Amino acid sequence: MSGVFANARLRAALLILPLALFLGVFFIWPLWTMVAVSVHNDAIGGALPQTSVAIGQWDGEGMPEAAVRDALVADLRDTPRSVLGGAVRVLNSQVSGFRTLMSRTAEAAQDAAPGDRLDLLSVDERWGEPRFWRAIQLSVAPYTDRNLLAALDLERNADGDVVAAPEATSANRLIIWRTFAIAGTITALCALIGLPYAMLAAALSGWKRNLMLLAVLLPLWTSLLVRTAAWFILLQNEGLINGALMWLGLTDGPLPLIFNRLGVVIAMTHVLLPFMVLPIYSVVAAIPKNLMPAAASMGATPFAAFRRILLPLSLPGLLAGSLLVFMVAIGYYITPALIGGPNDQMISSIIAFYALQTANWGMAGALGLILLAITTVLYLVYSRLSRASAPTGL
């Protein structure tokens, strides 16, 4: 018998292996790469290779040995300006003044006759201050939390303590809060519409119930881009909604419905409403039909029966739907990118901006890691609550 079981195990393992390998290479590894890129630090190590090695020996007290200074001069002579630029930018963000210091020193190093020993203090007396050397030492480590801190508008000061970044250098925290605010608004709206809608559908029967469910499923099956394009066309100044409002005489000119928060919230509520209705519906439809008449027979008013029986019993569905909508909403990119204005861009938009426009993968990875962590926690809570195998209610 054990031979048969071993055989079945082997066969199952062989069947699962292709997908496990595929997802390992094209799903897990990319996510890992993104995390690694966000903490990887090569701007300094790549530009100042000899200094990186030499400064590792320095204990950080007093002044570094002559070997370290010679290594820096050699690096500044050998490294092309374009490569040096990135390193200088990083160093300057830690200790201001590094930019002038480095460019002056690099010029002197390149002008010096080969074999001559350059005295750094005579080039610039700032090399006598240990804080400049300490900044270099802190920056040559192969791993850094700089991007992760920057993603939360934090940075390390010259002493290595975590402090708030100067205002106006970055608005990541603002965008993260905005993402939560937009996702929260949409979740609340979806709950407000979805709960009564799902309860109504569950209370009905026959074609009326089917019609209400079809109205939810149809948008779900429709391409997301079609839905976003539809809202783009409806909400524009010359669009159907403004046209109808003006025709009815409700407004004189077109209302600003697009490229602002209102448009994003309307369109995303439409896109995500099915994710709220379906979980609630599946919970409410499973509630025994005779509970409400039973409550009524005991003397409960319809409202009391609703508040004491139907509402508490449907709460798990409402909670699952809310988690799902919120989770999907915080990761959204397309709808805010097309319908929103510059002040409605969510965290996905800045990730895409860093990755696609400025090729700053360190920052894209750090922000991606934050988004991934929040989504994972929400998903774990959601799957605990709903024990559903598929998050889309498929």
Add this chain to the structure above:
Amino acid sequence: MLRILQAGFATLMMAFLILPIVAILPLAFTDSVFLNYPIESYSLRWIQELGQSAQWSASIVNSLIIGSGATVLSVVLGTLAALALRGSAIPFPDVVRTIFLLPMVVPAVVLGVGLQISLARMGLSSTYLGVIVAHTVLCVPFVIVSVSTALQGIDRTTERAAASLGAPPATVFRRVTLPLAMPGVVTGAVFAFATSLDEVVLTLFVAGPNQRTLARQMFSSIRENISPAVAAAALLLILGTLLLAGLAAFLRRRPAGAPA
């Protein structure tokens, strides 16, 4: 009174859900260059534009190539895995299943950044293969869910009966299990194709100009210079989805066990 309120709310919400999608379809037939109502005169110029403009027609072809590739790949990988997840031969099947379904949950932008970097290291950025594998990651969960559902509906005594009559495992699979699971496989394939057709974010990250898909073309067209071609493309996508849904429904209605 309550009845009227309920009916009014339900009607209003159904209109909110469906009207936006319906409202843009007539614009595919406008003769104007603007996406406005009222439509003064009708023509097929924007439908023709899809076929004649190099950008639109290339994007349709690309979507078909990439969608077919992602469908085949995800159906093969997902069906094999769903077969393995049935029964108790895999330790911690729930954990394994959850991991396989994770691509549905991870925000597309996050996966996009990771794939952009790692596909570039593999030399696959801006290639058809790169876009196909990226789409496959998203399509696989749909195949696993639908094939698993179909497999759950199979009475295992039919397979045992076949085995007791002397059929080797491969024959049982080919002659009994696979035909019975076929509706699930087809549904999974339809979902996979539809998912690939609609995918934009990963395509933005990993595709080059030569792999521009229909969805990607719609995205940049809405962003840059929106024209009724977008409405025509939307109509095309909706018709395509309806066709696929109809195909899936037709195949699902077939009596179980009919030769596939």
